[in-house]
Amino acid sequence: MTTVERWARIKQIVSGALDLGASERSVYLTESCGDDPEIQREVESLLSAHQSAGTFLETPRRIPAAVPADLTGRTIASYTIERRIGAGGMGEVYLARDAKLDRPVALKLLSRDLALNADRLRRFHAEARAASSLNHPHILVIHDFGELDGRPFIVSEYVEGETLRQRLASGALPVAEAVAVALQVAAALGAAHARGLIHRDIKPENVMLRPDGYAKVLDFGLTKLAAPDHPDADGADARTIPGLVMGTPRYMSPEQARGKELDARSDIWSLGVLLYEMVAGRPPFAGATHADTIGAIVGVEPLPLGLQAPATPPQLERIVAGALKKNRLDRPASMADLIADLTALTRQLDAEEPASPPAPSSLITQPDASSTPRSPAPTRTRLIVMPFRLLRPDTEIDFLAFSLADAIATTLSSLDSMIVRSSMTASRFTGDPINLPAIAEAAQVDAVLTGTLLRVGSQLRVNAQLLSAPEGTIVWSARMDVPIDDVIRIQDELGERIADSLALPLTPRDHEALRRDAPASPRAYELYLRGNNHFYDVEQWTVARDLFVECVTEDPGFAPAWARLGRCYRLTAKFRSKTIEDVRENLKRAEMSFRKAFELNPDLPIAHHLYTNLETDLGRGEEAVLRLVRRARQRRADPDLFAGLVHACRYCGLLDASVAAHVRARHLDPHITTSVGPTYWMLGEFEQAIEGGFSGFFVGLPQISLGREAEAIAVARASAAVVRDPTTRSYQTVLPLLLEGRAGECLRILDELAPRNPDPESVYHIARTYARLGATEPALAQLERAVDMGFLNHATFARDPWLEPLRESARFTDALARARRRQDEAARKFRDAGGERLLGLA
């Protein structure tokens, strides 16, 4: 047998063995290797290598790039380098002090490559000087040029502030602000164009924003350095594309992407892209690869701005669409035209500003009808991922039934083109065969993923079907066999196949999202799935917490695990901490975990959903509201974001907004659970509070408010009887004890629980219960604490009958005034962020 034949045989045997479980393997190996022990050894060693290989070679090779040395402390010519303030594709930027004139300057040190062509360098200097000498208020002033160890540098005025890129990292800009920035950039470019200077590289990195909103355009002429002199005769040499390897083609005009001669209209295009991104929070053309991006620039119409950012005035949408005409003949003929349009728009925005009266409290309109008459919400496929069914009972893999489905749903929920129902909703519909029409109707979905699991030795066999609902047509069905320690492949492949088969219009961002939140190792993924399995079970979440801790230890780069761990720590703080120090420590860990998740993926849906309750516990309800508004304006069909707003708005005293958010969440997902019950209670709508669900520590409260005390005692006692969590049980006995006149026991429980309760809403309830019991001093102390911790419903405090004994106190009046001030502030920010528009309140 030749070496090649031997290898073929070994491969064949290994291949067969991979299909079998450990127990069947040894028999198979003995049979197939026959009397050739050497072949058997070889096969066994390959099988064992396969076991340990993990993700070996799975990530394509990366190319190392050089790391620049930090020049801080050095003196170059008359400039003393104070610190590095930025580094990018073209070089690094330092803050330096000019010794001659004793002023701060920015020193930009360019890559050595850029100096290789002396002629080109001269022309860059000339162009940069020409732009600077325009003395335009929105063009960065250049002071000097020089060279350090063969690297060219530019010295310019130092602008304190951030680049537009840095500003965009925290999300879209309000429309008025975006237009103001665009207008300043347009003015700068208009002045340059009048002198025949084209910028060619307008992008967020090249616009500096001072804290007062003043904008400056940087880097005139720099593309001259990076691009070669002349295009080919046919004018279509991709080498004229500036900054391709160095940066991004996202802001390039179609003619630039084609390597054609450029005129001022190319800058108009780039400014259009910039304006779009400022308003939408994302660029109009962005592909997974540069080729995709360029393909989109040249041939794909961007999504209308109004669809990305519902607050866009129609006039702005027209201006942006005009600047983004593929054919430059269709764009505004000159920057002056664009400036005129933007100026008219600014006037219109100024005129509109005061004309937005607060909505009357009873009037909640359907958001879709009032805020975006022009742009119907894009249709999105609504999917539910059913828990997998085990074909035979199997303790090894039964944790996968729920958790794998949950993980797939979590991953797919980051797709813009898809609404994925929560795993909790899915777990409500059990039964085999599933009743498809019932699910489609009840959960309002268009597609259902179902599947079965079967373990065969060390292999896991997955049968999955995607069904269209309600008709039940099989969109596809697939069988996969994967090693039991490589379950991540199931998520990957099913995720991609679902996206493919539903022909979802996946954006490049979506493709990235599908890939991004993947664990680095099968072990981390298994820990994650095991954690998920216990995640929603009140009895089990400390188990979940420990599994997630293990998971992030195994793979610190796995964002969804951090987010889930954050929730577990929050719950630990609230329910499992015996001392106030423990509470603080666990809240701190919760915060760090979420930070970590957001650092890894600022868009992670599950992190945005789970973070809200922690923010309100930490007294940051206002931040939660603003974050959710910003997020929901980009993902208007995500019911969980609106459910979060129900909660966060209530803490800020925005009760109408809270109810409107609930209406919106239910509109998107008829089964979603929100905390609207307490909101209705605060509004004095007690029947609706009962209907909306009033669970938690003070079960029975709406019934008491309605004077139905016997019923209140009954529901509270019934709840306390089944709740296993001791903290919750203690709280739930408070109201019955109070009604039964057992004040002493009541006070004892409150005294014990109050100090370590981190949730300002709970603290308010504790305060009013103290007041009702006649304990004025602790009542005042707790009410002050509730306000200072961020529960701002001053109107509710003012009309709460239980707080009657406190009203004479100056401390009460002060606390109310503080709450009112903070609520007004929150309401203003909410309005400015577009929250009222989003919820149809304006």
Next chain:
Amino acid sequence: MTDETPVPPPRQQISKLLEAWAGQDPAAREALVPIVYDELHRLAHHYMRTERAGHTLQTTALVNEAYLRLVDVSRMEWRDRAHFFAIAATMMRRILVDHARAHARDKRGGGVVMTSISDDVVAPAPDVDVIALDDALERLAQVDPRQARLVELRYFAGLTIDETAEALGISSGTLKREWVIAKAWLYRELHGR
């Protein structure tokens, strides 16, 4: 971007060569190889020389870049892209291995100031010793050239399973199996028996 680089032939011509090669014309491949190598080499070295903070670039991105520069994208099919990547993979391997060898020499060489390449820059995945991998791939190619090729395409050009299958002209199913075995073989070679 230096000026000493020869100007590549117009993109239409390269696109034609790629089409011809996809149509089984071996001469077309011969003609393509030096063009693609020059471009990749230029891009990779530009990248590896350019100082930037904490970035590494995926091989896939670089090959894509070369593709974009060389080929008239509007005329090409997805399949042609796989073929282009197939050519590029071998060269990418050569460039990276050469770079690693030079780097290793510099590290041993004493007195050479290594300001431009830093060991701080590591890939997020555990780094594979690229020189050892190259040697192992040589050995693998002796018994199973297709497997060696497959690893090149997946690891050095970042092709997906489907693209790799297309470039090698085999089914995705077969390819997945071969990939698993090749990985196991190489893992054993690199991590001892």
